[in-house]
Structure formats: C-alpha cells, structure tokens
Amino acid sequence: MKLWSGRFGKETDTLVNDFNASIQFDQRLYKEDITGSLAHAKMLGDCGVISQEDVAAITAGLKGILKDIEDGKIEFSADNEDIHMNVESLLTARIGDAGKRLHTARSRNDQVALDFRMYVRREIPEIIGQILDLQAALAKQAEKYQTAVMPGYTHLQRAQPISFAQHLLAYAAMLSRDVTRLEDCKKRMNECPLGSGALAGTTYPIDRWETAKALNFDCPMGNSLDGVSDRDYALEFLSDMSVLMMHLSRFAEEVILWCSWEFKFIELDDAYSTGSSIMPQKKNPDVAELVRGKTGRVYGDLMGLLTTMKGLPLAYNKDMQEDKEPVFDAIDTVKMCLPVFTGQISTMTVLTDNMRRAAGHGFINATDCADYLTKKGMPFRDAYTAVGHLVAYCSENGKTLEELTLPEFQNASPLFNGDVYEALNLEACMGQRKSYGGPAVCETSRQIQAVEAFVAAHRM
Numbered sequence: 282m283k284l285w286s287g288r289f290g291k292e293t294d295t296l297v298n299d300f301n302a303s304i305q306f307d308q309r310l311y312k313e314d315i316t317g318s319l320a321h322a323k324m325l326g327d328c329g330v331i332s333q334e335d336v337a338a339i340t341a342g343l344k345g346i347l348k349d350i351e352d353g354k355i356e357f358s359a360d361n362e363d364i365h366m367n368v369e370s371l372l373t374a375r376i377g378d379a380g381k382r383l384h385t386a387r388s389r390n391d392q393v394a395l396d397f398r399m400y401v402r403r404e405i406p407e408i409i410g411q412i413l414d415l416q417a418a419l420a421k422q423a424e425k426y427q428t429a430v431m432p433g434y435t436h437l438q439r440a441q442p443i444s445f446a447q448h449l450l451a452y453a454a455m456l457s458r459d460v461t462r463l464e465d466c467k468k469r470m471n472e473c474p475l476g477s478g479a480l481a482g483t484t485y486p487i488d489r490w491e492t493a494k495a496l497n498f499d500c501p502m503g504n505s506l507d508g509v510s511d512r513d514y515a516l517e518f519l520s521d522m523s524v525l526m527m528h529l530s531r532f533a534e535e536v537i538l539w540c541s542w543e544f545k546f547i548e549l550d551d552a553y554s555t556g557s558s559i560m561p562q563k564k565n566p567d568v569a570e571l572v573r574g575k576t577g578r579v580y581g582d583l584m585g586l587l588t589t590m591k592g593l594p595l596a597y598n599k600d601m602q603e604d605k606e607p608v609f610d611a612i613d614t615v616k617m618c619l620p621v622f623t624g625q626i627s628t629m630t631v632l633t634d635n636m637r638r639a640a641g642h643g644f645i646n647a648t649d650c651a652d653y654l655t656k657k658g659m660p661f662r663d664a665y666t667a668v669g670h671l672v673a674y675c676s677e678n679g680k681t682l683e684e685l686t687l688p689e690f691q692n693a694s695p696l697f698n699g700d701v702y703e704a705l706n707l708e709a710c711m712g713q714r715k716s717y718g719g720p721a722v723c724e725t726s727r728q729i730q731a732v733e734a735f736v737a738a739h740r741m
C-alpha cells in the first residue's frame with residue numbers, strides 16, 4: 282500500500298507505478314536521505330514536536346537501515362517510488378508508530394531538495410581533487426620541457442615560438458578556474474532547504490537554523506517556495522562540468538593532432554592507446570577521442586536540465602524528478618575522464634626534436650625579425666611590411682629567414698646587420714619573450730610554481 286494511498290480508491294496501474302518511480306536512480310541519495318532525516322528528527326525532538334523516545338527510536342532505526350543498505354542487505358522497491366519513501370517504509374516496518382512521526386513538519390519536496398543539494402555538495406571536492414591531480418601532472422611535465430621549442434599556432438598555422446611547457450601551462454591555468462568555479466558553486470549552494478515543507482513552510486515550531494547547522498549549511502534558505510523549487514545549483518554545477526569538459530576536449534583534440542603522423546609531437550604510452558582490428562600499424566588515441574566525445578553528453582546533461590526547468594511554475598512539479606540522472610551522468614562521466622586523462626598526460630613521450638623541426642619551418646620568427654628592425658629605429662608597421670617582402674622572397678627561393686645572406690637582408694633594409702642571425706635564432710626568440718605570462722623560462726618557472734602552490738592551497 283502506498284504511503285499516500287489515503288484518498289485513492291484504486292491501486293496504481295503497474296505501468297504508472299514503474300513510470301512514476303525514481304528509486305532505480307535516486308537510491309544513490311540514500312546516505313544524504315538518512316543524514317537529513319536524522320537531523321530533522323533530532324530537531325523535532327529538541328523543539329518538542331515529537332518525544333525524545335521517538336527521536337531515539339527513529340535514530341536507532343535509521344542507523345540500522347543505513348548499515349543494512351551499505352551491507353547490501355536492502356532491496357528497494359518501485360512500489361515505494363523513491364528513496365525517501367523506501368527509507369520511511371523500512372523505518373516504519375522496523376519501529377512502528379515512531380517511524381510514522383518522522384515526516385512531521387516535512388515534505389518530500391524539501392526532503393529531495395535537501396538530499397540532492399547535499400549529494401552535489403559532496404561530489405564537488407572529489408572532482409576538484411581529480412582536477413588538481415591533472416594540474417600537478419601538467420606542472421610536472423612542464424618542468425621538463427621549458428626549453429623545448431615548439432611552434433605556437435593561431436588558425437592552426439604556425440605563428441610564434443613557444444615552449445611545450447608554456448602550452449601545457451595554458452591548460453593548467455584554465456583548470457585553476459574550473460576549480461574555483463566549483464568552489465564558488467559549492468559556496469553559493471550551501472543554504473539549507475529543509476523546513477521549506479511542501480512549499481509554504483509549516484505551522485510547527487521548528488528550528489531551521491538547528492538543522493541547517495547540523496547538516497553543515499551556512500544558513501536555511503530564506504524563502505520556502507524557493508527552497509523547494511530551485512535547481513539552479515544543479516545547473517550551475519552542470520555548467521561548471523561543461524566548461525571543464527570543454528577544456529579537456531580542446532586538450533584532447535590537441536593530443537590527437539600531436540600524435541598523428543602529420544605532427545608527431547608526442548607518442549602516447551601503449552597502456553593509453555588502442556589498436557585497430559584490421560590495420561596492424563595503428564595506434565589510436567582512443568582516450569583523448571572518448572574524452573572529446575563525452576563532452577557532448579555532459580553538454581547534453583546541462584541542456585536537458587535547463588530545458589526541463591524552463592517552463593515550470595513554482596513550486597515543485599514532478600518534472601523535477603528528471604533533475605537527477607543528468608547530474609549523476611555528468612558526475613560519472615567527469616570522474617571517469619579526469620583520471621584517465623591525467624594518466625595519458627603523465628605517461629606520454631614528448632618528441633622534442635620533431636617539435637623543434639616543425640618550429641624551424643613556417644617563419645615563426647617573422648615577428649621577431651620585424652621587432653629587430655623596430656628596435657633599430659624603423660616604425661613597426663614599416664618593419665612589418667619589409668619582413669613581409671622577405672618572407673615572400675624566402676618562399677619563392679625555398680629558404681628560411683635565417684638562411685638568407687646578409688646582402689639579401691640588406692636588400693630589404695639597410696638596418697640589417699650581422700646580429701640579425703642571433704635575433705632570429707628560435708631559442709633566443711622564445712627565450713626573450715620574458716613579458717609576464719610569456720614562454721621564456723623565467724616565466725614558465727614562475728607559472729609552474731604558481732600551479733604547484735594552487736594545487737597545494739586547494740586540496741580540501
């Protein structure tokens with residue numbers, strides 16, 4: 282019999298029963314559900330709404346259920362619809378009338394709002410920990426490749442010289458913001474919906490501050506309707522997950538490019554690659570491709586919930602039961618992607634000679650050549666044009682800039698001298714980019730230290 286069967290004259294249709302139930306997926310919330318109920322019962326006792334004997338019976342009963350769930354002894358039932366009613370039915374079956382008093386001054390609406398909030402709040406530090414692991418791996422790899430010159434790209438065209446360290450550290454910087462975004466999300470969501478009731482609070486003399494404090498929230502939510510209606514914390518979390526996956530996906534795309542024969546800047550470890558069923562020579566970057574592919578499903582999780590929520594009148598609507606699966610899916614996906622991505626990055630072999638060779642073609646020192654003339658007194662725009670002519674001349678004659686003879690340089694401008702060759706040396710071009718945030722070793726070491734300090738400071 283349903284807990285709510287009082288006003289009904291018929292059993293629920295079996296199809297409806299299954300359709301309506303959420304226990305298949307919301308059983309993940311069992312710990313939050315029981316923790317919330319323990320705090321609620323204690324508060325009811327402290328406020329004199331139920332007796333201390335009832336509180337004791339409920340507390341012991343709930344703890345026993347928690348243990349039995351964790352020992353795998355409980356079979357949940359779709360007849361009891363969701364985790365909240367499953368736990369309550371088990372409790373009542375075990376302790377009788379006291380169990381029936383637990384739901385005093387509470388609704389499943391504030392109960393589910395509480396459980397889900399606590400669940401997301403608990404996952405955030407775990408995900409942050411995994412992001413920090415990836416950042417630490419990036420800092421460690423960057424340490425080794427501060428002088429490894431590679432072409433930096435714009436439009437996927439070779440642009441200016443950077444180091445491989447600088448490229449890795451760019452991702453470390455993005456990941457720092459992913460961490461602080463999650464921290465913000467956790468901070469903003471840390472208000473307690475319990476005590477909002479179905480939507481309009483309650484006439485019982487409850488103490489919402491007591492439960493908020495007991496459950497580690499900063500305060501109770503200030504509006505009961507908002508307390509049961511809002512899912513913006515889940516959406517904020519999903520957008521944080523989406524941005525994080527977008528970063529991983531861009532990185533994955535580069536890993537895929539870098540290990541192609543066209544680039545060959547890296548080689549992935551055998552343990553992080555897969556073969557082909559037909560082509561014996563193949564070594565495929567499946568990990569990176571899956572991370573890139575799974576980004577789509579996390580975006581889908583965000584879009585799905587945004588769309589579910591967009592037309593809902595206040596307060597609770599059953600549509601909102603659809604909030605959990607996308608969040609669970611995003612959490613599972615991200616928590617699978619991060620460690621495997623970290624493993625891939627820590628174990629890859631970096632082919633610095635190939636990077637250096639690629640950097641030697643494509644005129645990535647053309648800006649430095651123009652800067653050379655500018656430093657000798659030519660206005661930058663004129664220098665830019667002069668070097669443009671030189672690049673065209675080189676292209677026609679199959680030369681790089683540094684292969685030009687001094688007379689060839691001087692044809693373009695009499696300001697060129699023998700010291701131009703040093704100015705065009707790629708190691709020097711990269712090494713002189715000492716501006717704050719630049720690729721010179723002094724700056725990449727500063728960045729590495731900053732990433733390491735960030736990782737240490739944000740471990741929770």
Ligand code: ARG
Nearest residue numbers: 303363389390393597601602
């Ligand atoms: N299983 C429901 C959910 O996840 C719990 C809240 C049910 N509330 C209600 N009024 N039917 O949303």
